[in-house]
Amino acid sequence: MSGNVILEVRDMIVSFSARRAGRKYRVQAVDGVSLSLAEGEVLGIVGESGCGKTTLGRALVGLVQPDSGNFNLKGTEMIGARGSGLREMRLSVRMVFQDPNASLNPRRAIGDSVAEAADISGFFKNRAERSAAIAATLTAVGLNPSFAARYPYELSGGQRQRVGIARAILPTPCIIVADEPVSALDVSVQAQVLNLMMDLRDQLRLSMLFISHDLGVIGQISSRVAVMYMGRIVEQAGTRTVLDHPLHPYTRALVAAIPKPDPSKRIQGAIEMGEPPSLFTRPHGCAYAPRCPMASDRCLVDVPQLRFVGADGRTIACHNV
Ligand SMILES: Nc1ncnc2c1ncn2[C@@H]1O[C@H](COP(=O)(O)OP(=O)(O)OP(=O)(O)O)[C@@H](O)[C@H]1O
Numbered sequence: 369m370s371g372n373v374i375l376e377v378r379d380m381i382v383s384f385s386a387r388r389a390g391r392k393y394r395v396q397a398v399d400g401v402s403l404s405l406a407e408g409e410v411l412g413i414v415g416e417s418g419c420g421k422t423t424l425g426r427a428l429v430g431l432v433q434p435d436s437g438n439f440n441l442k443g444t445e446m447i448g449a450r451g452s453g454l455r456e457m458r459l460s461v462r463m464v465f466q467d468p469n470a471s472l473n474p475r476r477a478i479g480d481s482v483a484e485a486a487d488i489s490g491f492f493k494n495r496a497e498r499s500a501a502i503a504a505t506l507t508a509v510g511l512n513p514s515f516a517a518r519y520p521y522e523l524s525g526g527q528r529q530r531v532g533i534a535r536a537i538l539p540t541p542c543i544i545v546a547d548e549p550v551s552a553l554d555v556s557v558q559a560q561v562l563n564l565m566m567d568l569r570d571q572l573r574l575s576m577l578f579i580s581h582d583l584g585v586i587g588q589i590s591s592r593v594a595v596m597y598m599g600r601i602v603e604q605a606g607t608r609t610v611l612d613h614p615l616h617p618y619t620r621a622l623v624a625a626i627p628k629p630d631p632s633k634r635i636q637g638a639i640e641m642g643e644p645p646s647l648f649t650r651p652h653g654c655a656y657a658p659r660c661p662m663a664s665d666r667c668l669v670d671v672p673q674l675r676f677v678g679a680d681g682r683t684i685a686c687h688n689v
């Protein structure tokens with residue numbers, strides 16, 4: 369990893385109480401995640417539905433409270449932060465949500481939505497400065513400044529997500545948590561919005577946690593990838609390393625599932641993914657063991673811990689690699 373580390377998460381656990389068949393359970397959506405992010409770096413978080421990606425992202429922007437762990441932002445510990453510390457975290461780490469329709473207030477003019485975080489923090493000295501910042505931010509996301517006076521219902525899905533991105537970059541954030549920012553959009557506009565995010569990444573030197581279930585999309589924007597399975601990171605390495613030489617059997621299955629036009633590039637012996645697991649029936653040993661073609665007796669009883677394997681700072685949690 370290059371550059372200064374600005375975000376460091378250690379052993380983060382986030383659990384929810386849930387009910388099933390009349391019984392109360394506590395399910396761990398994020399089960400001891402550690403990661404770090406350097407200035408200007410994009411870390412992709414990939415994994416199938418329910419593995420805890422959104423919950424991890426929400427914990428990092430202060431929308432859910434972790435049960436335990438450490439979360440260090442630019443040298444300041446954030447878990448349990450209140451008052452000015454919490455405000456600083458909310459301004460510094462900003463989320464782009466999956467569904468731009470649900471995340472925009474329909475009764476609010478676009479300009480007011482874009483300026484919301486800055487307004488709450490008393491960022492602007494006067495109205496002229498505020499209007500100029502809104503216009504510049506709309507321009508930066510490829511929208512005409514006149515959109516400031518419009519309402520969400522007047523915009524297309526792609527335009528709304530551009531507004532969602534504008535909301536996250538005013539005032540300039542240090543970290544963006546982008547939660548499946550293109551998956552709710554028409555295929556035809558997905559590439560445009562992804563290109564916009566890559567341009568902003570380069571222009572603003574944004575650090576990003578880019579969450580997606582699609583390793584193909586992650587591969588385009590991220591320099592490193594963390595693969596999550598049932599609330600845990602099971603493999604983490606540089607994007608090319610993960611895509612070209614996936615080692616964890618779950619990562620191999622994900623990479624094999626990326627559509628490839630050239631049959632010779634397809635991974636042989638692709639693994640059937642089957643049904644995603646349920647947090648209510650977490651296995652004792654490795655959570656992936658019930659689906660894993662390499663599982664041995666040890667995998668059924670012993671939870672594998674992340675360890676360094678090979679070059680590129682790759683970490684992997686598997687007994688058999
Ligand atoms: N507020 C909540 N209350 C109870 N359970 C929750 C809550 N939020 C998430 N969960 C549970 O936590 C687990 C992880 O959910 P999360 O939304 O983080 O997954 P995800 O990886 O983002 O999935 P997807 O790809 O479908 O968006 C799921 O089992 C989910 O049902």
Ligand SMILES: [Mg+2]
Nearest residue numbers: 421422423547
């Ligand atoms: Mg999600």
